[in-house]
Amino acid sequence: MTLQLVDHHCHAVHGGELPDDVFASWLTESDRSPAAGTSPWDSSLGLAVRRWCPPVLGLEPWAGPEAYLARRRELGAAAANSRLLQAAGLAEVLVDTGLDGPGLLAPADLAAQAGAGWREVVRVEAVAERLQGTTAEHWARDVAAALAATGATAFKSVAAYRCGLDLPGERPSPAEVANAAGDYLGAGGGRLTHPVLIRQLLWTALESGRPLQLHTGFGDPDVTLHRADPSLLTPFLRAVEPLGVPVVLLHGWPYHRQAAWLAQAFPHVYADLGLTLGHVGPAAPRVLGEALELAPFGKLLFSTDAYGLAELYLVGSRNFRAAVQEWAGGAHLPQAEADRIARLIGCENARRVYGLTP
Template sequence: MRLIDHHCHGAVTDPLDRARFESLATESDRPAPPGCSMFDSQLGFAVRRWCAPVLDLEPHADPEAYLARRRELGAAEVNRRLLRAADVDMFLVDSGYRPGELLDGPEMAAAAGAEVRGIVRLEAVAEALPEVTAAGFADALSAALDLAVASAVGVKSIVAYRYGLDFDPLPPSRREVARAAGRWLRRGRPRLDDPVLLRHLIWAGVERGLPLQLHVGFGDPDLDLARCDPLLLTGFLRATRDRDVSVMLLHCYPFHRQAGYLAHVFPHVYVDVGLAVNHVGARAPAVVAESLELAPFHKVLYSSDAFGLAELHHLGALAFRQAFETVTGGWVRAGRWSAADATRVGDLVGSGNAQRVYRL
């Protein structure tokens, strides 16, 4: 199965001690209790089983042996081995989060031996604006966004983290934007979480005509999961369905069945189960099977949402390929699908849908 990872981040460039490695192997923002380890998880077991051989260790290597080998090889070699083992043809990279700590686009391409294209994080563009007035915020953002998307293939919003998916679905007026910008500027330009400005950013993204990625569901505790159910986007999806813009619902777990419904009924909605596939480990076939229940097969894409650890880029691709083969192979053996149809759907989900939607 050829893969295009339609949403991920870069890998860290610095050596990692155990605490730092474990912090990147969980969505929690706190360490495990004393005497416990994040290696005791589905993801931790998957790292020891599938990544250890890439680093010349036996499968199921002890965590200390694994981390020692990682340090021995060095970050650059670890990244090169694991990214190339993923065997991904193209990575669509959101570099708007902690960019100085990660491989940038050219570095990622060189390490992986693959193409890399950019996804613009809308909130990062707004927060990077130079000195601006409240009245001039909208025009300054428009100019900065035009520049940012010139070489990008999509845009992304993390409104799920900054507010929730239960935002007003309609674009704010210019006066509302100016007032909200004034409030934000008077607060000293902190993290942008004003719901009016977030709506403005999303609609500014819609106006650019590129696929719009939205974080949905599972993530770190900075979000309120109850407000990340994609069904809360129904009004926004109704408002955008005639705008010729694809809306990409990222991750979706544990709401991947709700997301599948939205992809079923709205022609411009697409889904993936990135991030979750890594964290559920041996249970990945169950999640992948559920993602294929209701969503049309031309609406499902592959992503890893890997961040920081090159292990996550490798495992995301490996686990997805394995899970897809397990699930569809079972349907073929049961006579429910033909082998030719399974191969064709694999081509669509793995790379064909991304090529079409992102115009790659």
């Protein structure tokens, strides 16, 4: 079937030519230089790039990194990016604008190259860190106004990186927030890591009525992995359930089974495998199957979490398409049923959760 996907969580890509080592650095979540004698290309993600991307640029599958990068430069970055993004088959992209840097395409330019529509996902921590002229007493009020003023379709939090997901469930009291804001502002502001202020941001975001995405599981070395286990969120998820606002647990690995259980247990909780399916490469059907052991088909969403390289959009979409078909084959599903489930995960669930018009 031809399925136009809704990528409900992704990032900008670089619009220019890249040195070989910089290109390779985006094939890993690590921000360190690779160990001597190793290469990010020699990974499951590197294999997936070599499997799916060379034919889109006019090469045979499994072309080596040197030949692939030479062909990419021959075409030029704009042409290569456009081919790769359009081959991903995306109807709409929800772009997390919290990651920026020199040379990255603006969301509208990314969407234009992909032939897709786009919406913005705003990081709550970034909004709070940009807040100017507030006081401890007024911090909660002013950050709520700043969040409300964004045009975001959804919010995202990187609490897993900042303080971990083992947060108390209850909303912090005004006094707690003011005291924490006093400490934060008194230290000069900057990177927000105070768990009380993070909790306040999560509650404020959900009270806006817009879906909240939460990073869970693996990422770069800034995350302490065991504190990114989504099951740690259980008290918080219980507490915010009466609000009825969707909470979407991103990425998951190696805790994708915990995320799947939470999506089954709580009506307002959803999950995805965005970052995971690209990185696990040939294991994508198995990992998708592990999530679908418990996650209802209407509670799992597709994303790529692509950042930096257009290749990651294509790899994420192709790995998902191949994985869902292989999983359906193992379940002995008729093709019509396999296609229905692929549509749910690939686009229909995101449209329902985020209120998108097809």
